[in-house]
Amino acid sequence: MAGTTGRRVLVDGRELRFTNLDKLLWPADGIRKADLIEYYLNVAGVLLRHLEGRPLTFTRYPDGIEGESFYQKDLPQHAPAWIRVFPYQGEEHLIRFVLAADRATLAWAGNLACLEIHPAPWRLPHVDRPDRLVIDLDPAPPATFDHARRVAVMVRTLLEQLGIRGFPKTSGATGIHVFIPLVPEAGPEEVTRVAETLARLLHAARPDLITLERAVKERTGKVYVDYLQNARGKTMVAPYSPRPLPGAPVSAPFSWGELETIDPKEFTLRTMPDLLARRGDLAAGLLGPGHRLSEIAARLSGAPPPA
């Protein structure tokens, strides 16, 4: 038993034991594990809607963001019996993915120092049938958020021209993620192909600003449009998930109208609960009706990917 910080608590009727609540997870910001758990409980109402039915991958930082980290896909040992899991046959072995069904599961994850939550891009029962296509804009230094912002302006125009709904959020770092809701029918390979077509169009319009290079050192100063984030097994950080970066930023959904003025640093573990209460869930539309991938592809058929 880890000293005096171990506490038995009830969260919505589930018994949990919190340990090391004073552990500094973001040392420079004075943010402790207790704050992370509190954050999860504060935003749970909205966050759970974005996680529901989606196998989760966590990034854990047991010693804070300056310490070592690891991915947690399979259910950890000694997990409470009430944690719901989804058994998925991976390439090598069976993985028991955690499903977040309730506040208690989020609190439990917080206690394990799960700083990042990555939900699958598909939702049960539609295994490996993504209900979103992601356009991941990742500026490579010295490019900054402002560069991602410019490319996001192009994405906004592209989606308008194609008549497609898309929902942007900050990555929490310097990037922007745009999610397009899909009808869950196509596989990740088909989704990736359409995402590649979109990426190639963006790149063809502004090759000076955008890169599709896989080699990291070739991307310098440009915004990498990473369509491969749609590939099988890939996950994006959830809306409202914290990031293991100084300032404790969170990935924050925003509206297209805010694109020109938004500052990703304003959305942190400390500010997000109030902002969320005031702004509402700007990613709620992502859970609404989706586009058919074939329909998007058909609209693009007049626009073959420039090689």
Added chain:
Amino acid sequence: MRSLWKGSISFGLVNIPVRLYAATEDRDVHFHLLHRECRTPIRYQRFCPTCGETVPPDQVVRAYEWQRDVYVPVEDDELERLPPAAQRTIRILDFVDLSEIDPLYFDRSYYLEPMEGAERSYTLLRRAMREAGRVAVAQVAFRQKEHLASVRLYGERVLVLETMHYPDEVRDPSPLHGIQEEAEIDPRELELAHTLIERLTVRFDPGKYRDRYREALLELVARKAQGQRWELPRPQEPVGVESLLEALRESVRMAEAGAAAGARK
């Protein structure tokens, strides 16, 4: 009309370059198959029952069924290496009387058009065949097959190639029941039948026969089209790539100008 094939008629020492056109066309009413729920024309996919998946074209190989469940694969390049079956030539082999060829042997009809400069030799063959009153038996290779064929005059002006069945493609009718017997026939009955045939005998006028089923079907479709039309759930027109790229460039140009102006303030 679009020509299907180019080649030449080889007749003794004469070569007559010609184009081939289909002489008849299918006027059947064809239906499309749609998914009732979303009204989208369905597509066929090549499905492998063993793998439970759709097979892409590059994964498909031709094979000959040597015996039941035993296949011999044949690759495209092996087919290409086969001796070319008389390259692009309608080889006239014999001349016969048309009445000797049972219509059963005829398969499809194609018009032959002389290519530029071949009009004279075309006329020569046409005239000689008209005067002899004979049809030519020929062989010609197209569409992965060496066809038996006849060449004859249709009307006064055009030569027609008729692909024909080989004798082994014509099935033996002898297993049919009731065709071997010669029953006793009352001469008066026969007399009556002869009279009937005579009364119905006219000059052949194909224009007077109509496909009334097809007419009724098209009428049904035309009537329904007044009220019940399924427009394809077609999304907006595909977007032209050039206008799209220009719109993308323009939008980011404006954003960059705005950012620069903001920075100067």
